[in-house]
Amino acid sequence: xxxxxxxxxxxxxxxxxxxxxxxxxxxxxxxxxxxxxxxxxxxxxxxxxxxxxxxxxxxxxxxxxxxxxxxxxxxxxxxxxxxxxxxxxxxxxxxxxxxxxxxxxxxxxxxxxxxxxxxxxxxxxxxxxxxxxxxxxxxxxxxxxxxxxxxxxxxxxxxxxxxxxxxxxxxxxxxxxxxxxxxxxxxxxxxxxxxxxxxxxxxxxxxxxxxxxxxxxxxxxxxxxxxxxxxxxxxxxxxxxxxxxxxxxxxxxxxxxxxxxxxxxxxxxxxxxxxxxxxxxxxxxxxxxxxxxxxxxxxxxxxxxxxxxxxxxxxxxxxxxxxxxxxxxxxxxxxxxxxxxxxxxxxxxxxxxxxxxxxxxxxxxxxxxxxxxxxxxxxxxxxxxxxxxxxxxxxxxxxxxxxxxxxxxxxxxxxxxxxxxxxxxxxxxxxxxxxxxxxxxxxxxxxxxxx
Amino acid sequence: xxxxxxxxxxxxxxxxxxxxxxxxxxxxxxxxxxxxxxxxxxxxxxxxxxxxxxxxxxxxxxxxxxxxxxxxxxxxxxxxxxxxxxxxxxxxxxxxxxxxxxxxxxxxxxxxxxxxxxxxxxxxxxxxxxxxxxxxxxxxxxxxxxxxxxxxxxxxxxxxxxxxxxxxxxxxxxxxxxxxxxxxxxxxxxxxxxxxxxxxxxxxxxxxxxxxxxxxxxxxxxxxxxxxxxxxxxxxxxxxxxxxxxxxxxxxxxxxxxxxxxxxxxxxxxxxxxxxxxxxxxxxxxxxxxxxxxxxxxxxxxxxxxxxxxxxxxxxxxxxxxxxxxxxxxxxxxxxxxxxx
Numbered sequence: 001x002x003x004x005x006x007x008x009x010x011x012x013x014x015x016x017x018x019x020x021x022x023x024x025x026x027x028x029x030x031x032x033x034x035x036x037x038x039x040x041x042x043x044x045x046x047x048x049x050x051x052x053x054x055x056x057x058x059x060x061x062x063x064x065x066x067x068x069x070x071x072x073x074x075x076x077x078x079x080x081x082x083x084x085x086x087x088x089x090x091x092x093x094x095x096x097x098x099x100x101x102x103x104x105x106x107x108x109x110x111x112x113x114x115x116x117x118x119x120x121x122x123x124x125x126x127x128x129x130x131x132x133x134x135x136x137x138x139x140x141x142x143x144x145x146x147x148x149x150x151x152x153x154x155x156x157x158x159x160x161x162x163x164x165x166x167x168x169x170x171x172x173x174x175x176x177x178x179x180x181x182x183x184x185x186x187x188x189x190x191x192x193x194x195x196x197x198x199x200x201x202x203x204x205x206x207x208x209x210x211x212x213x214x215x216x217x218x219x220x221x222x223x224x225x226x227x228x229x230x231x232x233x234x235x236x237x238x239x240x241x242x243x244x245x246x247x248x249x250x251x252x253x254x255x256x257x258x259x260x261x262x263x264x265x266x267x268x269x270x271x272x273x274x275x276x277x278x279x280x281x282x283x284x285x286x287x288x289x290x291x292x293x294x295x296x297x298x299x300x301x302x303x304x305x306x307x308x309x310x311x312x313x314x315x316x317x318x319x320x321x322x323x324x325x326x327x328x329x330x331x332x333x334x335x336x337x338x339x340x341x342x343x344x345x346x347x348x349x350x351x352x353x354x355x356x357x358x359x360x361x362x363x364x365x366x367x368x369x370x371x372x373x374x375x376x377x378x379x380x381x382x383x384x385x386x387x388x389x390x391x392x393x394x395x396x397x398x399x400x401x402x403x404x405x406x407x408x409x410x411x412x413x414x415x416x417x418x419x420x421x422x423x424x425x426x427x428x429x430x431x432x433x434x435x436x437x438x439x440x441x442x443x444x445x446x447x448x449x450x451x
Numbered sequence: 452x453x454x455x456x457x458x459x460x461x462x463x464x465x466x467x468x469x470x471x472x473x474x475x476x477x478x479x480x481x482x483x484x485x486x487x488x489x490x491x492x493x494x495x496x497x498x499x500x501x502x503x504x505x506x507x508x509x510x511x512x513x514x515x516x517x518x519x520x521x522x523x524x525x526x527x528x529x530x531x532x533x534x535x536x537x538x539x540x541x542x543x544x545x546x547x548x549x550x551x552x553x554x555x556x557x558x559x560x561x562x563x564x565x566x567x568x569x570x571x572x573x574x575x576x577x578x579x580x581x582x583x584x585x586x587x588x589x590x591x592x593x594x595x596x597x598x599x600x601x602x603x604x605x606x607x608x609x610x611x612x613x614x615x616x617x618x619x620x621x622x623x624x625x626x627x628x629x630x631x632x633x634x635x636x637x638x639x640x641x642x643x644x645x646x647x648x649x650x651x652x653x654x655x656x657x658x659x660x661x662x663x664x665x666x667x668x669x670x671x672x673x674x675x676x677x678x679x680x681x682x683x684x685x686x687x688x689x690x691x692x693x694x695x696x697x698x699x700x701x702x703x704x705x706x707x708x709x710x711x712x713x714x715x716x717x718x719x720x721x722x723x724x725x726x727x728x729x730x731x732x733x734x735x736x737x738x739x740x741x742x743x744x745x746x747x748x749x750x751x752x753x754x755x756x757x758x759x760x761x762x763x764x765x766x767x768x769x770x771x772x773x774x775x776x777x778x779x780x781x782x783x784x785x786x787x788x789x790x791x792x
Contacts, residue, residue, distance in 0.1 A: 052790070063554035066507060067547040073517045077532025078539055085600070088525020089751040093759050096522035099515025100766035107511050108770075108777050111504030115790055119780050162748070163526065163599050172758040398533035400601050409540045416544065420551060427558050 006406040007079045007397045010413060012379075014071050016372060017417040021065030023371050026140060026189065027196015027227070028058050029133035032113075034223050036126045043122075050216050051129075052117065053436035054200070059114050060431065064424050066107070068417065073099075079406065083386055083396035089168045090156055090175055091146050098142035106135030137189065144185045145176050150387050151378070152180040152249045167390065179249050183241035184378075190238055191374065193231035194334055194367035200224035201341070202364035203432055205357040216436045218351065221360070225345055228338035235331050240294065246381075247295045250388055251304040252313060253381035256320035258282075258291055260305045267291040267303035272325065275318045280307065282321075315383040323377035330370040337363055455747065457756040461523040462731065462746035464763060468519055470722040472512035474628075474715045479506040481629020483549065483576020484622060485648060486569060494641050495569060496557055497785045499792045501636035504781040506553060508774060510546065522759050526600045526749035527733045531586075534594065534602025538582055538609060545579035548572075557792045580625045581618040585609065588617025591671060591725060595738030600749065603738055613666055620659040624721075627652035628714045631698070635707045638784045649702055649710075657695065674728030684727055691720035 032054055039047035073095065076084050084091075112120060112128035120128070155174025156167045169175055204220035207213045247254045254260070259275040259282035260267055269291040273284020292301040306314055341360060344350040350357070386393040479502035489495045521528040532539050548571050556568035592613050595603040630652045633645045667674055678684045694717040701710035729735065734744040750756060 056790070060554065060558075063550055066510075067550040070510070070514060070546050070550075071543050073514050074532055074539060074543060076521065077517075077528045078536050079533070081529035081533035081601075084521065084525050084529040088521055088528060089755045092518065092520075092522030092525055092528070092751065093755060093762075096515065096518035096759055097762055097766075099511060099518040100763060100770065103511040103514055104508065104766075104770040104774070107508040108773055110507060111777055112780060115500075115504050116780060117790055118788065159752075168752040169755050169758075172754070398529075398536070400603070401533050401536045405536050409536075412540075412544065416547070420547070423551070423555060427555055430558070 003397050003401070003403045003406060004394050006403055006410055008393065010079060010406060010410040011075060012376075013410070013417065014068070014075060014413055015375075017421065018065070018068040018072055019371065019375060020368065020421070021061050021068065022136070022140070023192040023195035023367070024061045024199055025058060025065055025196075026133075026136045026192035027194065027231075027367075028054065028061065028199060029129075029136045029196070030193055030227055031196055031200050031220075031223050032058060032129050033126075033133050034227070035219070036129050038219075040122055040126050046215055047219075048122075049436050050219055053216060054220075055113055057428065057431055059110075060424070060427055062110060064420065067420070071413075079398055079401065080386075080396050081398035081400070083391065085163065086166050086391055086396070087150075087387060089166060090149060090153075093169070093172065093175070094142040094146035094149075098139050102135050102139035102142060104135075106132055106139065109135065140189055140192065141185060144188050145178075145181050147378075148181040148184045149175055149178050151184070151382055152178050152245065153387055153390055154178045167387070180242065180245045183238050183245055186234060186238035187242050187374075190231045190234035191367060191371045193227050194235065195371060197224040197228035197231060197338075198334075198360075198364045198367050201228065202361050205360035206432070207435070208351055209354060209357050209361070213435050213437075221345060221350070225338060225342040228334070229342045232331070232335040232338040236335065239328075239331065244295055247303065250382065252306070252309045252315060253320070253378075254295075255304060255306045255309065256315045256317045256381050257324040257377070258303075259317060259321045260291070260303055261307050263302065263305040263308045265292055265302050266299045267295075267301075269294065270325070272329075273321070275321050277317055313384065315381050320377055320381040323373045323380065327370050327373040327377060330366050330373070334363075334366055334370070337366075457753060457760060458746045458750050459731075460760060461519075461750065461756055462726070462733070464760070465516060465519050465523060465733075466722065466726045468512055468516035470719050472509070472516055473722060474718050475509035475512055476506070477580075477625045477718060478502070478628045478632040478711075479509055480576045480580045481625035481627065482633060483573050483629070484580065484626045485629055485633065486573040486576070488648065489641070492562075492565065493787070495565075496787055496792060497637060497641060498633065499553055499556065499572075500785045500787060501633060503553070503792050504777065507550070508777070510550070519759075519763070523751055523756060524733055524744070524746065524749050525751060527744050530596065530600050530602050530734055530744060530749075531590075534604065535586060535589070535609060537606050538586060542579055542582040542586075545575040545582065549575040549579060553792065577622060580622045584618035584621030585614045587621070587725070588614030590734060591617070591667070591674065591729065593735035593737035593743075596734060596736035596740065596742050596744065597738065598740040598742050600742065600744060613670060616659075616663060616666060620656075620663045623652065623656040623659045624718065627656045627698075628711075628718065631702070631707060631711045631714050634702075635711060636785050646702075650699070653699055653702075660695070674725075677727050677730065687720055687724050687727060691717055691724060694720055 032051065035047065035054060036051045039051055076091075109128040109131035112125060113132050116125055116128060153167070155169060155171040155178070157170055158165055159168045200220040201224035204217040204224065207217035243254065243257075246257070258267070258270060259273065261280040266289045268286040268288050270282055271285045271287065273282045273286070275282050289299040291303055292299050295301050295303060306317065337359070341350060341356070344353070344356065350360075382388055384392050384394065386396045482498055482502050486495060486498055489498055517528070552568040552572040552575065556565055556572065559565070589609050592611065594608070597603050627649070630645060630648045634642065634649060637645050678688070694713050697713040698710050698717070701707070701713055731745040731747055732743045733746060733749060736743040
C-alpha cells in the first residue's frame with residue numbers, strides 16, 4: 001500500500017481518537033472551576049461532593065487523553081520526517097512551549113486536584129483546579145498556533161542547507177500571530193467548552209430522568225447550559241471570523257467548503273446540498289449572494305471558484321463540503337439547544353419535561369461530532385498541502401519507513417484504541433451510575449491474593 | 452548569546468530534560484517493574500498510590516524533551532524517531548498502556564480485571580524502560596546515517612549486544628531507584644519487605660554498571676576521548692562512583708531520602724558522562740558517509756534557538772518550583788482513601 005495514504009490514515013486515526021478526550025477535559029475543566037468556586041463561596045459540603053464527583057470523572061478522561069496524546073508528540077518524527085526537517089525550525093517551537101507551559105502545569109496540579117483534597121486547604125485546591133484548567137487551555141493555544149501556521153504560514157523564509165531546503169522563522173511572534181491563529185484558537189476552545197458543557201448537562205439530565213441526585217443534576221445542568229450558551233455564541237463569532245480568514249488566505253478551501261466552481265460576485269451560501277463534481281455544480285438549498293455578504297460585507301465581494309485553481313491544488317471537494325456543512329448544522333443546533341434549554345431551565349420547565357431531558361442526554365454527542373467534523377474539514381480542506389502553498393502532503397512522509405511498518409502500526413493503533421475506547425466507555429458508564437455519593441469503590445475489593 | 456554557544460546550551464538543555472525524565476519517571480517505571488512482587492491487593496494499591504500523584508508529571512519530562520528536540524534539533528528528531536520507527540511505536544504503546552492501567556486498575560473490583568491491569572502496568576514499565584535503554588545504547592554505539600541525515604539501518608541493527616546490555620542496565624537502575632522510593636512511601640510489614648528488595652537491586656545494578664563500563668571502554672573508546680583530553684572531566688565518573696557507593700551507606704543508616712537523592716544523583720551523573728563522551732554528537736554516525744548529527748550541523752536557526760532558550764529560561768524555573776512544591780504536598784507514607792487509585 002501507499003506510504004502517504006497509510007501515514008495519513010494513521011495520523012487521522014490517532015488524532016481522531018485523541019481528540020475525543022481533550023475537548024472534554026478542557027470544557028469540564030471550566031465547569032470544575034465554576035463548581036469549586038461555588039464550594040469556596042458557600043462552603044457547603046454538597047458543593048464539595050459535586051466537585052469531587054466531577055473530578056473523579058475528569059481524572060478518567062485525563063488518563064486517556066494523556067495516553068493517546070503522547071503519540072502525537074512523536075508521530076511527526078516517526079511518520080513525517082521530511083515534514084519535521086522542513087518545518088522543525090518553526091513548528092517545533094510551539095510543541096516545546098506546549099510541554100513547558102501547558103503539560104507540566106496541567107499534570108503537576110492534577111495531582112492536587114485528584115489526591116489533594118485532605119492535604120491542602122480549599123483555597124489551594126481551588127487554585128490547583130484553576131491551574132489544571134489553565135494548563136489545558138494553554139495546550140490548546142500552542143497546538144492550534146502550530147496547526148494554524150500550517151494553514152496560513154507567515155514569518156518564514158526558505159533557506160538552502162546541506163540537506164535540502166527548509167523553512168526558517170523570521171519572527172517568533174509573527175509565527176504565533178499568523179492570520180488564522182486567533183480565530184481558530186477561539187473556535188477550537190469554544191468547541192471544547194461546548195463538549196464539556198453538554199457532557200455535564202447530559203449526565204445531569206440522565207440523573208433527573210432516573211430521579212436521582214437532584215442537587216448534583218440541577219447544578220450540573222445549570223452550570224453546563226450557562227457555559228454552553230456563552231460557547232455557542234462564541235462559536236458563531238469565531239466560526240465567522242475563521243471563514244473570512246479562510247476566504248482571504250486559503251481560497252481553495254473556502255471554495256471546497258461551499259462548492260463554488262465559478263469565480264464571481266454574489267456567491268451563494270448553500271444550507272444543505274450535494275456537490276456534483278462532474279458537472280461542477282452544487283444541488284441543494286441555497287441563499288443567493290449570502291456567501292459574498294458574509295465574507296466581505298457586500299454582494300459585490302468576489303469569491304474565487306475551484307475552476308480558477310489548478311486541478312492539482314484542489315482539495316477533495318465533496319468530503320470537505322459535507323464535513324463542513326454537517327459541522328455548521330450541528331453548530332446551529334447547539335445554539336438552539338443551549339439557549340432554549342437555558343431559558344427552559346431558568347423557568348423550571350426543563351427539569352419536568354422527560355422529552356427535553358432525553359434530548360439533553362443525547363446532545364452530548366453533538367459537540368463531539370462537530371469537533372471531529374470541523375477538524376477534519378479544516379485538514380482535508382488544506383489538501384493537497386501539508387503546509388499551505390509550501391509543502392505537499394505527499395512530500396512530507398518518512399522516506400526510510402517501509403509501508404509495511406506503517407500498516408502494522410496502523411492496525412495496532414486501531415485495535416488498541418478501539419479496545420481502550422470500550423474500556424473508557426465502560427468505566428465512564430460505571431462512574432456515572434455510581435453517582436456522587438458512591439462509597440469507596442475499593443471497599444468491595446477484598447484484600448486477598450490477586451495474582 | 453551567540454550562535455555556537457546556543458547550540459551547546461541546547462545540547463545541555465535537551466540533555467537536562469531527558470535526565471530529568473530518567474530521574475523522575477525512572478522511579479515510577481522501577482515501581483512498575485517491582486509491582487508484581489507485591490502479592491496482596493492493598494499492597495499493589497499502595498504501590499500505585501505511591502507514584503499516583505507523580506507519574507503523570509514525570510512523564511511530561513519525556514514529552515517536553517521530545518518537543519525541545521523537535522524545536523532545537525529537528526533533524527535529530529526526524530532521524531531518530533523515523534529511524535527507530537518500530538521501537539518507538541512500541542514504546543508509545545507501552546506508555547499508553549502504562550498510564551491507562553495505573554488509572555483504571557482499581558476502578559473495578561474483580562480480581563481478574565485487576566490482575567490483567569497489574570500485568571499490563573508491570574510489563575509495560577519493564578519493556579518501556581528496556582526500549583529507552585536500547586535506544587540510548589544505539590545512540591552511544593552509533594548508527595548508520597546517510598549524508599542527507601536519513602537513517603540507513605533496520606530493526607536488527609538496533610538489537611546488537613551493546614544496545615541490549617544498555618537496556619538491561621537501565622531496567623536494573625530503575626528497579627533500584629524505584630525500590631528506594633517505595634521504602635520512603637510504605638510502612639509496616641510491607642516496608643520491611645520492600646526494604647529487602649533494595650539490596651538485590653543495588654547488586655544487580657552495580658554488576659550491570661561494571662559490565663556496561665567495561666564494554667564501553669573496550670568497544671567505544673571514542674566516548675573516553677574527552678576525558679583523556681580534559682582530565683578534570685574525570686571528576687564526573689568519580690562523583691558517579693561516590694554517589695552509587697553512597698546508596699547502600701545511606702540505606703544502612705536508615706536515611707532513605709538521602710539514599711534516593713544519591714540514586715538520583717547517580718542517574719544524573721551517568722547521563723552527564725554519556726553527554727560529555729558523545730559531545731557534540733547527538734546521533735553518532737558509523738555509516739560509510741561518515742556523517743554524524745551534531746548540535747551544530749543538525750540544529751535550528753539561531754533565532755529559533757535564542758527564542759526558545761528565552762522561553763525555556765522563563766518556563767522551566769516555574770516548572771521546577773511548582774513540581775518541588777507538589778512533591779512536598781505529597782511527601783510521607785501512602786494512606787489509601789476514597790479518592791485513591
